[in-house]
Amino acid sequence: MGRKKFxxxxxxxxxxxxENQSLFDGLLSAKGIESVDIAVCVPSPYFFQARGALSGTxxxxxxxxxxxxxxxxxxxxxxxxxxxxxxxxxxxxxHSERRSMFGESSGxxxxxAMKLIEFGISPVVCxxxxxxxxxxKKTLEVMSSQLKAVIDQIGxxxxxxxxxxxxxxxxxxxxxxxxPEQAQExxxxxxxxxxxxxxxxxxxxxxxxxxxVKPDNAEALFGQEDVDGGLIGGASLNLIDFLTICRAAVNxxxx
Numbered sequence: 001m002g003r004k005k006f007x008x009x010x011x012x013x014x015x016x017x018x019e020n021q022s023l024f025d026g027l028l029s030a031k032g033i034e035s036v037d038i039a040v041c042v043p044s045p046y047f048f049q050a051r052g053a054l055s056g057t058x059x060x061x062x063x064x065x066x067x068x069x070x071x072x073x074x075x076x077x078x079x080x081x082x083x084x085x086x087x088x089x090x091x092x093x094x095h096s097e098r099r100s101m102f103g104e105s106s107g108x109x110x111x112x113a114m115k116l117i118e119f120g121i122s123p124v125v126c127x128x129x130x131x132x133x134x135x136x137k138k139t140l141e142v143m144s145s146q147l148k149a150v151i152d153q154i155g156x157x158x159x160x161x162x163x164x165x166x167x168x169x170x171x172x173x174x175x176x177x178x179x180p181e182q183a184q185e186x187x188x189x190x191x192x193x194x195x196x197x198x199x200x201x202x203x204x205x206x207x208x209x210x211x212x213v214k215p216d217n218a219e220a221l222f223g224q225e226d227v228d229g230g231l232i233g234g235a236s237l238n239l240i241d242f243l244t245i246c247r248a249a250v251n252x253x254x255x
Contacts, residue, residue, distance in 0.1 A: 005222060005249040006163065006206050006229035008124060009040040009236025010064060010092060019237075020046055024053040026239040034058065036229065036249045039090050040236065041124075044078055047086050055087050062090030062121070065098060068111040080119040091116045092231075094126040094150075096169045106146045110153025117154060117161050124163045124231065125150055126210065127190070131170035139168075140189050147193055159201035163208060164190055165231040171211030173233065180220045180227075183209045187226035215244035222252035 020042070027038065039060035042050045050061040067077035083091060093116065094109035113123040127146040129139045143166070154162065166186050168178050178186075187207045195202035209221050210231030221227055229249055235241040 002253075003204065003206050003228050005036040005253050006208060007036055007038050007242075007246050007249050008090070008092075008165075008208065008229070008231050009038075009242055010095070010210075010231055010233050011040065011042050011237060012064065012097075012233060013043055014237055015043055015046055017046070017049060020049055021053065023237070023239055023242075024050070024059075026243070027059050028053070028057055030243050030246075033243065033246045033250060035253055036246060038246055041090065041092050047083075047088070051087050060089040062088045062092070062124075064092050064095070066091045066093065066112050066116055066121075068108060068115050070115075080115045080121060083116075083121055084119045088121060090122045090124055090163075092124050092126065092165075094146075096126060096128050096167055096172050100169070106149030107153065109146075110150040113150055113162060114154045114158070117158050122161065122163060124165050124208070126165045126167050126231070128167040128169050128172075128211070134168070134170060139186060143186055143190055144193055147190060151197070156197055159194060159198050160204060163206045165208040165210050166190065167210035167231060173212070175212055177212040177214075177217055177221075178209070180217075180224050183221055183227055184224035187224065191226050213245060215241050215248070218245040218248035219251055222249050 041062045041064045054061045063083055067079050093112040098104045113125050116123040129142045133139055133142050171177050190207055191202050194205055206228040208229045208231045209227050213230045213232050
């Protein structure tokens with residue numbers, strides 16, 4: 001049986017109680033998307049709202065970041081223990097915005113992923129190259145380096161507990177998108193790197209594509225052999241667009 005498609009909405013620093021509820025209600029009442037896994041990563045002020053709306057449903061929710069520390073004097077940080085307390089099921093780590101704006105290294109991303117694993121939360125580990133990397137033909141080298149740094153922290157035994165998300169930095173919020181062929185090349189490379197370490201984990205590992213996924217390009221991206229769904233930014237804030245992308249994942253599964 002093939003890997004189940006997974007579509008994750010990353011709301012970033014957006015939302016309001018009213019807007020959120022409308023999105024939750026729309027997702028929960030939608031038909032024809034049951035064959036794919038769906039999750040939303042919401043801003044921390046709305047954790048309780050997400051928990052109230054989505055707990056016990058087919059839609060998962062999670063955080064956009066987590067501290068590598070358990071507790072202590074870390075003002076403004078959120079621990080994995082807190083996320084578990086609230087019922088979060090997934091957590092993003094290593095998003096390109098966290099790397100570029102807040103200076104997060106791949107080693108730190110690995111520590112954060114490990115902390116989520118320790119508390120039973122599934123990390124969605126983001127990796128991606130800059131436009132400069134791509135122009136200098138260093139994309140695959142950068143992917144290998146970022147992935148290795150994470151594996152060094154989580155250990156081979158935890159390869160089956162993560163989801164990878166390839167998000168080319170040059171395609172985040174720019175309107176640019178990797179072609180389906182470009183996405184497949186990187187996804188295949190990432191899977192091969194894992195295969196060298198654990199064949200079974202490489203078969204089951206879900207690798208999402210993130211980077212200006214839209215209703216009109218989602219199905220072509222999701223139709224690639226090693227693209228197992230998407231990490232969706234801006235389009236996840238529009239119910240119609242997000243549901244269209246989820247249905248593209250359904251179509252890619254059935255074709």
